[in-house]
Amino acid sequence: xxxxxxxxxxxxxxxxxxxxxxxxxxxxxxxxxxxxxxxxxxxxxxxxxxxxxxxxxxxxxxxxxxxxxxxxxxxxxxxxxxxxxxxxxxxxxxxxxxxxxxxxxxxxxxxxxxxxxxxxxxxxxxxxxxxxxxxxxxxxxxxxxxxxxxxxxxxxxxxxxxxxxxxxxxxxxxxxxxxxxxxxxxxxxxxxxxxxxxxxxxxxxxxxxxxxxxxxxxxxxxxxxxxxxxxxxxxxxxxxxxxxxxxxxxxxxxxxxxxxxxxxxxxxxxxxxxxxxxxxxxxxxxxxxxxxxxxxxxxxxxxxxxxxxxxxxxxxxxxxxxxxxxxxxxxxxxxxxxxxxxxxxxxxxxxxxxxxxxxxxxxxxxxxxxxxxxxxxxxxxxxxxxxxxxxxxxxxxxxxxxxxxxxxxxxxxxxxxxxxxxxxxxxxxxxxxxxxxxxxxxxxxxxxxxxxxxxxxxxxxxxxxxxxxxxxxxxxxxxxxxxxx
Amino acid sequence: xxxxxxxxxxxxxxxxxxxxxxxxxxxxxxxxxxxxxxxxxxxxxxxxxxxxxxxxxxxxxxxxxxxxxxxxxxxxxxxxxxxxxxxxxxxxxxxxxxxxxxxxxxxxxxxxxxxxxxxxxxxxxxxxxxxxxxxxxxxxxxxxxxxxxxxxxxxxxxxxxxxxxxxxxxxxxxxxxxxxxxxxxxxxxxxxxxxxxxxxxxxxxxxxxxxxxxxxxxxxxxxxxxxxxxxxxxxxxxxxxx
Numbered sequence: 001x002x003x004x005x006x007x008x009x010x011x012x013x014x015x016x017x018x019x020x021x022x023x024x025x026x027x028x029x030x031x032x033x034x035x036x037x038x039x040x041x042x043x044x045x046x047x048x049x050x051x052x053x054x055x056x057x058x059x060x061x062x063x064x065x066x067x068x069x070x071x072x073x074x075x076x077x078x079x080x081x082x083x084x085x086x087x088x089x090x091x092x093x094x095x096x097x098x099x100x101x102x103x104x105x106x107x108x109x110x111x112x113x114x115x116x117x118x119x120x121x122x123x124x125x126x127x128x129x130x131x132x133x134x135x136x137x138x139x140x141x142x143x144x145x146x147x148x149x150x151x152x153x154x155x156x157x158x159x160x161x162x163x164x165x166x167x168x169x170x171x172x173x174x175x176x177x178x179x180x181x182x183x184x185x186x187x188x189x190x191x192x193x194x195x196x197x198x199x200x201x202x203x204x205x206x207x208x209x210x211x212x213x214x215x216x217x218x219x220x221x222x223x224x225x226x227x228x229x230x231x232x233x234x235x236x237x238x239x240x241x242x243x244x245x246x247x248x249x250x251x252x253x254x255x256x257x258x259x260x261x262x263x264x265x266x267x268x269x270x271x272x273x274x275x276x277x278x279x280x281x282x283x284x285x286x287x288x289x290x291x292x293x294x295x296x297x298x299x300x301x302x303x304x305x306x307x308x309x310x311x312x313x314x315x316x317x318x319x320x321x322x323x324x325x326x327x328x329x330x331x332x333x334x335x336x337x338x339x340x341x342x343x344x345x346x347x348x349x350x351x352x353x354x355x356x357x358x359x360x361x362x363x364x365x366x367x368x369x370x371x372x373x374x375x376x377x378x379x380x381x382x383x384x385x386x387x388x389x390x391x392x393x394x395x396x397x398x399x400x401x402x403x404x405x406x407x408x409x410x411x412x413x414x415x416x417x418x419x420x421x422x423x424x425x426x427x428x429x430x431x432x433x434x435x436x437x438x439x440x441x442x443x444x445x446x447x448x449x450x451x452x453x454x455x456x457x458x459x460x461x462x463x464x465x466x467x468x469x470x471x472x473x474x475x476x477x478x479x480x481x482x483x484x485x
Numbered sequence: 486x487x488x489x490x491x492x493x494x495x496x497x498x499x500x501x502x503x504x505x506x507x508x509x510x511x512x513x514x515x516x517x518x519x520x521x522x523x524x525x526x527x528x529x530x531x532x533x534x535x536x537x538x539x540x541x542x543x544x545x546x547x548x549x550x551x552x553x554x555x556x557x558x559x560x561x562x563x564x565x566x567x568x569x570x571x572x573x574x575x576x577x578x579x580x581x582x583x584x585x586x587x588x589x590x591x592x593x594x595x596x597x598x599x600x601x602x603x604x605x606x607x608x609x610x611x612x613x614x615x616x617x618x619x620x621x622x623x624x625x626x627x628x629x630x631x632x633x634x635x636x637x638x639x640x641x642x643x644x645x646x647x648x649x650x651x652x653x654x655x656x657x658x659x660x661x662x663x664x665x666x667x668x669x670x671x672x673x674x675x676x677x678x679x680x681x682x683x684x685x686x687x688x689x690x691x692x693x694x695x696x697x698x699x700x701x702x703x704x705x706x707x708x709x710x711x712x713x714x715x716x717x718x719x720x721x722x723x724x725x726x727x
Contacts, residue, residue: 049554152572153579155583245659245663246666252714306648311646318637
């Protein structure tokens with residue numbers, strides 16, 4: 001393989017030591033001896049490279065570098081049909097070096113408003129988001145929490161004020177559910193397309209990447225509330241995290257008794273630090289911010305606690321001078337993930353596919369238009385169709401190569417239909433265009449050259465078509481408004 | 486390693502019992518999803534509405550578990566709670582962690598601070614991010630020339646937008662300074678709070694903030710906030726469906 005075009009990362013590129021190992025493999029060494037060689041040479045080498053890389057970042061310092069953790073990085077070795085060293089098998093699976101899909105987001109971690117990473121939904125199939133691609137919005141970084149030291153305190157208007165260790169929480173019976181999780185400010189550029197300039201190539205990830213779907217498992221909050229005994233008149237609970245700013249929000253006890261979850265597992269594995277390890281609050285179908293990560297405290301009380309993030313942020317000033325707040329449930333929403341900006345398509349068969357979801361329950365139907373919304377056809381829904389989870393839809397189509405606009409719309413089980421952007425904006429009453437809960441239909445334009453662009457870019461004044469490069473901090477909006485993301 | 490196994494063994498038993506109990510719950514819970522639904526309407530279940538979703542009719546069937554699953558879970562929980570899980574919350578944990586301050590002043594500690602003292606702390610601890618004139622920077626703007634409550638087009642500041650002065654104390658105490666949260670003493674938090682309220686022209690320069698005076702500060706935005714839970718705001722204000 002031409003070294004200059006070898007797509008493998010450094011640690012997977014054969015070295016002279018690897019060649020020695022490969023020769024030993026071909027020499028059919030006794031298994032025991034081979035293992036010793038492999039672990040001694042390749043294991044040490046590759047694990048060493050791993051750790052050198054790990055140490056470059058701040059996240060993997062401290063407890064993760066204990067010998068037990070390192071042991072899991074000791075790789076196996078393998079050979080290709082050509083007798084070359086293949087990709088090692090390790091304690092943690094490694095994806096093909098030819099797969100390069102990644103989250104995109106703010107990379108300046110010194111910025112107070114960093115940790116906003118978007119899921120590449122356009123590159124994923126089905127409905128589940130791999131945990132390492134799940135979107136992230138953290139207001140003060142991700143604390144590293146030793147689960148043996150973490151506690152959940154439940155107090156206030158309860159019969160028995162109690163504290164639970166993580167071992168305690170694991171003793172409760174559990175449930176698992178597939179739910180979407182979406183930041184309140186996802187797709188917020190849609191509100192301001194005229195003012196802020198959506199770029200033609202702003203696609204699924206850049207504009208709608210703050211939503212993901214996982215199988216979440218843990219203990220229903222109502223189990224904990226039954227254990228402590230909720231007193232009459234306790235209408236709200238303050239949920240508080242163990243992060244740097246002790247993020248706190250008021251949650252209606254009604255929601256906690258319904259389907260709220262103390263989530264400890266995500267897609268089978270313990271939730272990741274950026275999702276609130278060891279335990280986070282999950283409020284199915286609701287906006288992301290109140291779903292407190294690194295949950296350490298629930299205090300029950302009679303009224304809204306009026307925290308900073310439910311008043312100053314995640315509220316919306318209206319044209320009439322009033323301010324909406326505590327706007328929890330997400331409305332029904334859908335978008336086409338393929339074709340979408342970033343892809344190039346050819347005339348002929350195209351399976352249009354995308355995702356639909358609603359905080360109101362199950363998706364009832366998805367319709368697709370390939371003529372800019374003049375006519376609509378029903379899309380096929382893949383199993384499973386679950387309440388408050390993303391649903392995969394597909395629509396088979398032959399494109400004749402002429403310019404056209406494709407768009408999807410969904411109706412949920414309550415009968416609510418996703419509005420057009422125009423309907424949404426005409427009915428919108430927010431003083432500064434709005435920041436949150438944007439759920440307008442998303443139109444993509446197919447061009448004869450096969451490129452795909454965001455129709456919202458048409459609304460931008462030509463002079464305004466300059467945006468900071470992706471990856472540059474996007475902090476300006478926090479200066480004037482709530483700061484969506 | 487042997488220690489590990491020893492500590493894990495009881496868990497295995499617990500997990501097995503829990504798993505056995507849960508199989509029924511999970512099966513029931515998702516039973517209505519197990520049927521192949523390749524067309525959008527086939528197999529659509531009857532929603533079990535356990536609450537109003539609170540979004541003006543857009544999210545009415547808030548419950549996602551059907552009744553059978555809830556019942557099965559309740560049985561499992563009853564079995565589990567024959568054990569005493571968790572501990573009585575110790576007093577020192579309650580006092581250390583119960584840091585929030587409510588609008589009536591509950592949670593405010595003893596202590597006090599002046600505007601002048603707060604100005605000195607602001608200059609060294611806050612101005613780098615929020616600006617020497619409170620104009621914002623890495624952190625949000627904190628005060629401006631705008632008088633009175635927020636209105637469309639007005640800057641969002643503590644004085645214009647925050648409905649409760651107690652939240653100012655709460656947030657500084659829990660989260661600021663950003664890189665050293667929770668390091669300010671109560672007197673210092675009172676002082677910075679007093680300084681910020683004075684810069685927003687909500688109190689006089691000579692006033693002192695403490696657990697009695699702070700809850701009495703009148704905030705211009707106090708009556709602007711409309712809770713969208715449980716009745717929703719969207720239908721009334723343009724977020725209804727087509």
